[in-house]
Amino acid sequence: MHSPCGASRALNWAAVVLAGLSWRVAAADAKAAPPMEPSKSLPVPGAVFSVAGHTAFLIAPTNMEAGRATPWVWYAPTLSGLPGPEEAWMINKFLEAGMAVAGVDVGESFGSPAGRAIFTSLYEELVRRGFSKRPCLLARSRGGLMLYNWAVEHPASVAAIAGIYPVCDPSSYPGIEGACAAYGMTSQQFADALPQHNPVSRVAALAKAQVPIYHIHGDCDTLVPLDRNSAALAEAYRRAGGKEMQLVVIQGQGHNMWEGWFKSQELVAFVIAHGKARQ
Numbered sequence: 001m002h003s004p005c006g007a008s009r010a011l012n013w014a015a016v017v018l019a020g021l022s023w024r025v026a027a028a029d030a031k032a033a034p035p036m037e038p039s040k041s042l043p044v045p046g047a048v049f050s051v052a053g054h055t056a057f058l059i060a061p062t063n064m065e066a067g068r069a070t071p072w073v074w075y076a077p078t079l080s081g082l083p084g085p086e087e088a089w090m091i092n093k094f095l096e097a098g099m100a101v102a103g104v105d106v107g108e109s110f111g112s113p114a115g116r117a118i119f120t121s122l123y124e125e126l127v128r129r130g131f132s133k134r135p136c137l138l139a140r141s142r143g144g145l146m147l148y149n150w151a152v153e154h155p156a157s158v159a160a161i162a163g164i165y166p167v168c169d170p171s172s173y174p175g176i177e178g179a180c181a182a183y184g185m186t187s188q189q190f191a192d193a194l195p196q197h198n199p200v201s202r203v204a205a206l207a208k209a210q211v212p213i214y215h216i217h218g219d220c221d222t223l224v225p226l227d228r229n230s231a232a233l234a235e236a237y238r239r240a241g242g243k244e245m246q247l248v249v250i251q252g253q254g255h256n257m258w259e260g261w262f263k264s265q266e267l268v269a270f271v272i273a274h275g276k277a278r279q
Contacts, residue, residue: 038055056122060095070099071132071276072136073102073275074122077141078103093272098276099271106118110142111149112183115146120154132159136275139163140166141164144229151211152205155205159212160212160274162213162214162267164267171194171198172225203240214270216266217249218254
């Protein structure tokens, strides 16, 4: 008679062999499968690609000049659904002027060092592709934290900055508790380190380089209050010797989808003038 224990050992060994074969097949399939291409819905047709493992986009004009670096607008935040359809008018105006529009999704980084590093990867990739070394930055809402914290560390690489109700102080929005995790800190650690990550506290570098700035912000904005964000940054910029900041306060408007934010002739003219001149 066969020993029950022996039969059990044989069955166990067969299971191990089968598991090993299944693992090898799965591994081979995984190795053979091509990596998934990044995808993103854009309001205007453009290219979607990967930068440092993150989804990026580039909407290029058809009238790029041969032998000359193409000027570009750097948009943030590039989250799901952004840039949105409401920004198509602006994007088309930039394209007509020969300017590209690009961005990279760094998630809810709130201007953290990790997000800044990915921004640097996008910048280097675009320059490698023949785009200008001095893009014009366009910050919408919390994109302000992302772009400003990169800009203050690279002022010579910025032609100008435009903002649509941009967040300029993370203690205002999303607040210390809301932002600290993106920085890998406790709320107390982030509060202590805030001057190192707060654009309002760091804007002197842009003032010294005389980087032109243009913001539009509503006086009824309760989510990103005017006084703690655009107005505070404007005051810090001027106090540091900056002479080229214009803050346009829109009466009766808040943090909303009012058409005027996205069809501002003045903002578009500012971006085009400075983005194309400061190459």
